[in-house]
Amino acid sequence: MQLMTDNKAQQYGVTPQSVDFNDWYNEVVKKADLADNSPVAGAMVIKPYGSALWERIVRWLDDRFKATNHESLVFPTLIPMSFIMKEADHVEGFAPELFTVNKIGTEVLAEPYVMRPTSETIIGHMWSQWLNSYRDLPFLHYQWGSVFRAELRTKAFLRTSEFYWHEGHTAHASEAEAQAEVRMILDLYHEFCRDVLALPVVRGEKTASERFAGATATYSIEGMMRDGKALQAGTSHYLGQKFSKAFNVKFQTRDQKEDFAYTTSWAISSRIIGAIIMTHGDDKGLMMPPNIAPIQVVIIPVGRKDNFDQMVEEAEKLASELRAQGVRVKVDKRDGVTNGFKYNDWELKGIPVRLELGPRDLEQGVVVVKNRTSDDKETLPRAEAVSGIQARLDGVQASLLQRATDFMLENTVTVDTYEEFKAAIEDGKWVRAFHCGDAESEKAIKDDTKATVRNIPLDDAEFFAEREEGVCVHTGKPAAYGKRVIFGRQY
Amino acid sequence: MQLMTDNKAQQYGVTPQSVDFNDWYNEVVKKADLADNSPVAGAMVIKPYGSALWERIVRWLDDRFKATNHESLVFPTLIPMSFIMKEADHVEGFAPELFTVNKIGTEVLAEPYVMRPTSETIIGHMWSQWLNSYRDLPFLHYQWGSVFRAELRTKAFLRTSEFYWHEGHTAHASEAEAQAEVRMILDLYHEFCRDVLALPVVRGEKTASERFAGATATYSIEGMMRDGKALQAGTSHYLGQKFSKAFNVKFQTRDQKEDFAYTTSWAISSRIIGAIIMTHGDDKGLMMPPNIAPIQVVIIPVGRKDNFDQMVEEAEKLASELRAQGVRVKVDKRDGVTNGFKYNDWELKGIPVRLELGPRDLEQGVVVVKNRTSDDKETLPRAEAVSGIQARLDGVQASLLQRATDFMLENTVTVDTYEEFKAAIEDGKWVRAFHCGDAESEKAIKDDTKATVRNIPLDDAEFFAEREEGVCVHTGKPAAYGKRVIFGRQY
Known part of the structure; x- marks a missing residue:
């Protein structure tokens, strides 16, 4: 029996956090199908479940950027090497990490390009052409994309040589306006983490040593992972006039003088997925906060051979009722695997609420409900299975935030x-x-x-x-x- | 007077299509604020208006991909050079266009990477690790991103060295299933062009000479631009087993044998924006099909100094009533420019419907309506200004499709x-x-x-x-x- 259990753990489970947090993380990423290694050094492949999670993150933030009057743009992935060299702190910060393109087709380039490690320089260059008067300001721009920074020790989502993010870049007519933007974005990030991801984070300013390369001031939100380490989940930088002077981003002021724009930049990247994993996970795997979970509820039809199809049908009926209420539901119809395998699999993937529906439940007019955050099961009258689910999802969301907050304060x-x-x-x-x-x-x-x-x-x-x-x-x-x-x- | 008119044309207008179609195109792209040149050879910057258009294209297609059970993934931008070399036709097709990365930080790479010109090879490599049994199939994958192909003569949206697209990549257990996928996607593209972009397109198969590098069969949708040239607006490729053999993407069949997967790939790219511009534009500039237009209705408050603010207020009231009906509206509140400038500006940007609201209109309880596709203005009772707009938008949409279809058939x-x-x-x-x-x-x-x-x-x-x-x-x-x-x- 002991052997079987061990085999089972090996097959379905992950190394406990307490045994090796690093192994736990890597196994969760892989076995929950969030991401895989790629043949490109340090770059991951984000698989459908991870991609669906990232898409939801993008959608929420994008809606908020638009609601706060920001406009998206698309800038090239490549940057002339000379641009990176123009701001002294910036080049010093990024030079060791740059991916260099030296050839296009058969032509060897006289001036190489670098794959953007961040886009302040090329955006500054374009702004210098677009900006004339204070009337043109503010520029409230952002783009979604990926950036490239060589990493020696890589780890899916947390440190990858290509990662995914938005870059916010704004230009203002005064320091006060730019500073207000920096703080507004930091607060938006904080709200996103707390209310959507259930991540408690500390808003604060970085010391000079820890600033972004070229920033006048850097602000961050920091969360505590289950191993006690900090993870910088988002940053918002006040760049002053450093980049606008380096790239000649100037404008005619209201009183007919000339000034350089006051600029900011800010980002949340795909490493936020690492924060979700390491803040909420447990020895069974992920715990997805319901407000961002690609799948909020999984329904397991619990049947034998002779009634499995009927149970699937009942599960689909329940699923479509839940979908009509806006709940994101999956019915696990696989018939080649045991119920125990399914339970473990969906717990590993962190689905907030599991519903089980078997012939006896059907007879008794109930469904079995299991929250990912609790060990207990409850039965719910079938009639309340739709109306009662949102409260359970809200409960999981609240308990994840509470658990993470308690952990951070205790540690x-x-x-x-x-x-x-x-x-x-x-x-x-x-x-x-x-x-x-x-x-x-x-x-x-x-x-x-x-x-x-x-x-x-x-x-x-x-x-x-x-x-x-x-x-x-x-x-x-x-x-x-x-x-x-x-x-x-x-x- | 003649001089003034000329100046005006120069300041506000664009070269007529009949004078120089190429100049017309480039000026429309730039003056309508769709895109700008960048300091990276052949790569454009997509500005907010162009980005908003592309985002709407992405959203519509993405929703349909999900509705047809496709899953998004994220693959690295870089591909090991050796991968590109594995499929003979593929390497021959892409070698002259490749961007080569030879250095990361200070390390010169023994095997260079290329920036993806398309991702069949790296996706094939990953699939070879993910695929075991016919039960795993089909893989219905796609990703949004950009790709890189050197271009000698570049043109915004149409031919750029970096362009934006989705890459669909699917793998199937049989040729019939893969062929059905290729046709389903071609039909989806056709429907998108016709019903959303008002683009009539011809669905057909490419000859062997015009196939995608490595494809067994390539299908395309082709549209006719206002200068009579064809534009390939989307492609769907049946790749047979060429890539699956090159990358060892094999599986155990239902009857316990081994077979290589039958794969497809398909794409619509940012060049579709070029198709919209060149199919619908006229001498005044763009005409945006209402179903995809980022701004469907612009409201111009027509007031003098003493009542301009009141007109703006009335315009905002109307705008919020329209927004409540799901119409995408902009109020042009600029007070430093003439109404004539505003009319030209929004016609250049192709806004389907313009509403003008002045003190006399207010008194008479009407608004003035001008469709982008017609030279006439009409007055509409203010009470019908909300309920009546959707019919006008639908009218513009239908007339654009009709006009483009007639043009294609006549030519x-x-x-x-x-x-x-x-x-x-x-x-x-x-x-x-x-x-x-x-x-x-x-x-x-x-x-x-x-x-x-x-x-x-x-x-x-x-x-x-x-x-x-x-x-x-x-x-x-x-x-x-x-x-x-x-x-x-x-x-």
Whole structure:
């Protein structure tokens, strides 16, 4: 019996998180059919289930970008090498990661192209041609696409040499307007994570060391994964006039003077799927937040040979009633596999609610309901199986957010000594500590503990926002920022 | 006065089609804000108005792909060079057009990558890992993205070195199933063009000379542009077992044997926007078919200084009533430009219906309606301005399809001698003629007249489908195909 169980675990299950979180992640990605490795170094193939999830993410964000008056554009994938070289911090940040195109057909290029690692430079170049007057501003642009950055150690969704995202790029007539845009987008990201993905995140500013290459200020949302590591789930950058000066993006002001535009950029990428997996998953596999789940409800017709077809028919009837209510439903009609296999398979894929429908249930006028977040089953009168499902989906959504929030708060410790700091980091926790703000100290801490400042929580952030004064946990100098910052190891 | 008119034409208008169709096209693309040139050779930037149009095209097709059980995936942009080399016809077809990546960061690659010119090869490679049994089939996959093919003479939307499309790729257990898929998609494309874009197209099979590199059979839909040239608006390929053999995509059949999958691929690309422009445009600019137009109705508040704000308010009221009916509306609130400028601007952009609302109209309880396809204005009681708009939009849609169909039929001639053939081609027409099917003859005709066989209309094609027997217009040999084929110059 023990052997069979082991075989079963091997066949259906995944390595428990506690045994090896890394193996758990890789197995979940593969066995839940989210993505596969590709023959291109570091680039993944996103399979239909992962693609359906990404499409839903894109759709939600895209609708919001449009609702906030942003316009989509499509810029080329290639960028002249000389463009990347124009902004000093930018080239330094990206040079080691660039994919270079040196040949088209048989023609060797005098000036190579690079595959965009991000598009500030080429967009700046186009804006310089489109912008004349303050009346033209703001430019509120974004595009969906992929970008290319060489990665040594790759991991599906989290670190891939090609990844998928939107790039928001906006230009404004004043610093204040640009800053407001940066914050508005950060809040939009925060709301998306909390309300749609059930991800609690900390909004905050990055330190100078952790800024985007070329940014004046970088803001991020940071989430805690089940292994205690931080994942930067989205960023919003204030670029000041650095790129507009490098690319001559200038305009005539309202009072007939000339000024350079104040620009921003911002992004959420396919790594957000990594955040969903690692925030909500358990030893059985994924848990998809119902608000984004490609499949919210799976119905398993539980029948024997002689009545299986009838059960499938009943399941389809229920499915179409649910679909009419806007619920995303799948009926598992496979007849070559056991019910136990199906249960495990759909739990691995994280389907929020499972309905089982067998001959006895039909006789008794009930269906069996199982939430992915709970071990218990309940029976529901068939008459309530449609009206009752949305409440169960909402319940799963709420419990995922609660569980993740509790986990983040429980695994974040406030420390005042460097000994406590190191012990907590070693223990896989986030640390709230005072820091002097010196880049050298940040580097020393990183070398010592692999922990970095995730961000400096904003005053109106949902978590860890309190203003406090103190001395640096590392150097003993007066603390910067007027508050504790969050340190952690990161993805 | 003459001078002023000329200036106006220069400032607002475009070169008439009859003067220079090529200039007309390029000016419309640029002045209507569809796209701009980029600093990347041959690659365009799609601007918000063009992007909104493309997004609507994507959305419609994507919904249909999902409704016909296709699943989206995301494959890498790069392909190992060796993959492209595996299928002989494929490498021969694409080698001259490939973008080569030779370096990542500072590392020079032993085996370079190419930026995908199309993805059959890498998809075949992945399928070989995913496919085991006939139970796994069919694979009904597609992806949205861009591809890269070097072009010597580029033209926005029509021929760009990076273009945007979906790639459909499917694998089946039998030839019959794969052939049915190829035809189903061709019909879907045909329906999309006719009912959504108001483009009459001829469904047909390509001759061997004009097949996709590696295909066993290629089917196309061909439309006629206002200069008489043909544009291939979409293609659907039966690939047989060529790619599955090259990439070892095999499966266990129902009767326990082994077979290679029967595969297909198909695409509509951003060049369809070129087809919309060149099928429907006139000397004033674009005409957007209402069913796909990003903006269906523009409302111009016609006021003087003292009542402009009130007119804007009335226009906004009307706009929100229209929006509530699902109409896509824009109110032109610009106050620094004349009404005449606005009229020209929106006609250039091809907005199907314009509403004008002035103080006198308000007093009389009417709005002025102007369809893009007609020179007349009408007045409509304000009370009917909402209920009456859909009929006008439907009218514009129908009249665009009718106009384009009439044009295509009027400019297609049936000939039986090579002299007539050459004269008609020189005259910018399509020619229906018998052909022997010899590739050498096709090449000679092309060298002689720049005309190629656009396609061999299918028996159930809407246009030019009649079965007939005859002798080749070029060689005098017995005609192939059992019908006349369509010759024309092409984009």
